[in-house]
Amino acid sequence: KGKKPPLVISYFGTAPPEYYGIKCQPCMSPTLLGDETFAFMPENQDRQFFAISVMHLLGVTFKNKNLFAYFRGKKPVKICGRSIFVYDITNDAYAHLVFSAIYKMLGNQNFSSRELNIARRLNPHVLEKENLNIPAAKIK
Numbered sequence: 001k002g003k004k005p006p007l008v009i010s011y012f013g014t015a016p017p018e019y020y021g022i023k024c025q026p027c028m029s030p031t032l033l034g035d036e037t038f039a040f041m042p043e044n045q046d047r048q049f050f051a052i053s054v055m056h057l058l059g060v061t062f063k064n065k066n067l068f069a070y071f072r073g074k075k076p077v078k079i080c081g082r083s084i085f086v087y088d089i090t091n092d093a094y095a096h097l098v099f100s101a102i103y104k105m106l107g108n109q110n111f112s113s114r115e116l117n118i119a120r121r122l123n124p125h126v127l128e129k130e131n132l133n134i135p136a137a138k139i140k
């Protein structure tokens with residue numbers, strides 16, 4: 001309820017987020033990724049958020065169960081309806097690195113490059129070997 005900032009979203013449902021007044025950048029939401037009305041999350045926001053369904057967080061429907069393992073170790077700032085976890089990804093280079101790897105895996109080079117550039121801007125050392133222990137970052 002209240003203010004609904006744009007966010008990155010990965011969820012199991014089929015209802016379009018805009019029905020609820022939510023603007024989003026889809027990530028691993030097959031029903032959303034083919035929709036041309038979705039765009040990049042604005043970079044100039046004071047805070048950035050990522051919303052993910054529990055099904056996606058646990059990798060239930062994915063071959064690689066660890067795509068979003070990085071977020072399992074983080075505390076969500078909000079849980080909506082016991083099934084959508086919301087994380088504050090403001091200044092979180094690793095979150096953007098995970099998104100970049102996932103978009104690359106999906107063949108979306110524009111989104112992958114953009115997320116990688118955000119990760120590098122937030123942390124110029126994000127791609128150093130010792131920092132690449134994030135499962136999704138290992139996707140080729």
